[in-house]
Amino acid sequence: MADLNPITAWRRLLALPNESRTKTLFMAFLVSAVCALLVSGATVILQPIQTANRAAEQQARLGSLIAGVPGMSELLSQDGGTLSTVVIDLDGGAVADEMTPGTLVAALDDSANWTALTANQDLAGLGQRPDYAQVYFLRGADGELSLALLPVSGTGYNGPIDAILALRADMNTIAGLAVINQSETPGLGARIEEPAWLGQFRGKSVADSSGTVRFAVAKGATGSEYEVDGITGATRTSNGITRMIRFWLGDDGYGPLLDAIKRGEF
Amino acid sequence: MPARAGLWNILTEPLIRQNPVTLQILGICSALAVTTSVATALTMSAALTAVLVMSAAVISLIRRHIPDTIRLIVQIVIVASLVIVIDQILQAYLFEISQRLSVFVSLITTNCLVLGRTESFSRHNPPVRSMVDGLGNGLGYSLVLTLIGSLRELFGAGTLLGWQVLPTVDQGGWFTPLNLMLLAPSAFFLLGGLVWAIRTIMPEQTESLEFLPPDDPEDTK
Numbered sequence: 001m002a003d004l005n006p007i008t009a010w011r012r013l014l015a016l017p018n019e020s021r022t023k024t025l026f027m028a029f030l031v032s033a034v035c036a037l038l039v040s041g042a043t044v045i046l047q048p049i050q051t052a053n054r055a056a057e058q059q060a061r062l063g064s065l066i067a068g069v070p071g072m073s074e075l076l077s078q079d080g081g082t083l084s085t086v087v088i089d090l091d092g093g094a095v096a097d098e099m100t101p102g103t104l105v106a107a108l109d110d111s112a113n114w115t116a117l118t119a120n121q122d123l124a125g126l127g128q129r130p131d132y133a134q135v136y137f138l139r140g141a142d143g144e145l146s147l148a149l150l151p152v153s154g155t156g157y158n159g160p161i162d163a164i165l166a167l168r169a170d171m172n173t174i175a176g177l178a179v180i181n182q183s184e185t186p187g188l189g190a191r192i193e194e195p196a197w198l199g200q201f202r203g204k205s206v207a208d209s210s211g212t213v214r215f216a217v218a219k220g221a222t223g224s225e226y227e228v229d230g231i232t233g234a235t236r237t238s239n240g241i242t243r244m245i246r247f248w249l250g251d252d253g254y255g256p257l258l259d260a261i262k263r264g265e266f
Numbered sequence: 267m268p269a270r271a272g273l274w275n276i277l278t279e280p281l282i283r284q285n286p287v288t289l290q291i292l293g294i295c296s297a298l299a300v301t302t303s304v305a306t307a308l309t310m311s312a313a314l315t316a317v318l319v320m321s322a323a324v325i326s327l328i329r330r331h332i333p334d335t336i337r338l339i340v341q342i343v344i345v346a347s348l349v350i351v352i353d354q355i356l357q358a359y360l361f362e363i364s365q366r367l368s369v370f371v372s373l374i375t376t377n378c379l380v381l382g383r384t385e386s387f388s389r390h391n392p393p394v395r396s397m398v399d400g401l402g403n404g405l406g407y408s409l410v411l412t413l414i415g416s417l418r419e420l421f422g423a424g425t426l427l428g429w430q431v432l433p434t435v436d437q438g439g440w441f442t443p444l445n446l447m448l449l450a451p452s453a454f455f456l457l458g459g460l461v462w463a464i465r466t467i468m469p470e471q472t473e474s475l476e477f478l479p480p481d482d483p484e485d486t487k
Binding site for chain 2: 014018019023024027028031032035036038039042043046049050053054056057
């Protein structure tokens with residue numbers, strides 16, 4: 001005789017001796033079900049807030065990174081305006097709508113999102129290049145783009161060099177360069193971190209009127225508006241910087257993006 | 267503890283006389299790890315107290331229906347779920363502090379203090395008494411954590427809750443921060459000192475020594 005009334009069935013179940021196998025299994029199941037519900041509920045409900053928190057933290061970290069880089073903070077305070085982070089598709093030179101700074105890290109773990117570089121293309125000695133990059137735009141009060149901060153990386157004498165290149169609104173005048181990470185020889189190549197040396201980048205032009213990237217670190221003293229002084233005893237580091245800038249401002253780097261900005265698409 | 271102590275007694279006993287940290291030496295791991303600043307100590311205390319009270323309530327409610335064979339796993343599952351919920355809430359609303367507490371909130375699950383109270387008290391007492399007991403023990407734990415956290419932050423960084431109390435040498439003041447205070451060993455010293463101080467003032471707390479036969483030299487090491 002099956003009792004189908006759930007309330008009496010429930011009562012009978014609870015009235016079972018605690019040591020009975022049915023009740024043990026039932027209690028185990030019940031407790032886990034309720035707990036699973038509780039945990040999943042909390043996770044799902046709080047997910048959006050946590051994601052927002054993480055994104056905000058990342059933004060703050062990048063903000064402090066940029067602000068903490070010598071030279072950049074002055075640039076920012078002098079130009080004013082608001083900094084925005086944009087993930088761009090390097091091939092198309094357009095905003096990658098499907099990417100956010102949060103998903104970019106995961107996307108770059110996937111080798112499908114990297115492009116191998118041939119020896120000819122690979123000026124900066126990177127071997128491969130991500131298809132997406134996170135760049136920062138500084139916009140004035142009227143929404144006009146006043147500064148683009150482009151993360152660049154290259155190869156120096158001892159290892160990789162990471163830097164942020166700031167370009168003025170015409171995308172041809174360098175507003176500054178900040179070296180974030182380098183492992184060059186102290187006293188020689190490592191002088192690329194010195195504000196005095198980095199200060200020379202301000203106001204230099206990148207490309208000539210035909211669009212060819214002419215920027216270079218000169219051997220010795222500078223002779224033109226496209227050059228900065230080289231560092232004595234650090235030829236390979238200087239060349240590394242030249243090639244890094246040339247690569248990233250060329251067609252395989254931010255070239256398409258710079259063209260798009262010049263056309264006024266941003 | 268007498269079988270039918272009043273609620274007030276249940277609440278106040280664990281504050282000092284039966285303090286879970288200094289008398290029973292429970293929950294030491296987290297007490298050492300999160301007391302580098304008052305803010306983390308307070309957050310951790312609040313999280314632990316909340317878990318303690320809620321788990322006491324739940325387990326006390328179903329205490330007559332927990333089969334003995336699986337009682338520990340049932341308790342742990344309930345405590346763990348509550349801890350996850352608290353952790354998620356912290357990550358959502360107190361993100362910065364939850365980053366600093368890192369893994370220690372999740373580790374409340376294995377905090378012997380929680381299981382100790384549910385196993386020894388909530389399983390045999392009605393919900394209100396269990397919750398009051400949980401609250402009392404949580405507050406006792408909080409008291410110790412806050413005290414140690416304050417001392418460590420004050421002498422380690424010259425601040426309290428982020429406010430500069432002692433002007434440090436870096437800022438042109440006179441106080442040289444004791445960096446040791448920010449390392450885990452200092453929590454050992456402070457906790458040991460605290461236990462010693464409490465047991466000196468309240469000699470009856472040293473009664474726990476009766477569990478060690480003092481005449482047998484092999485057991486005294």
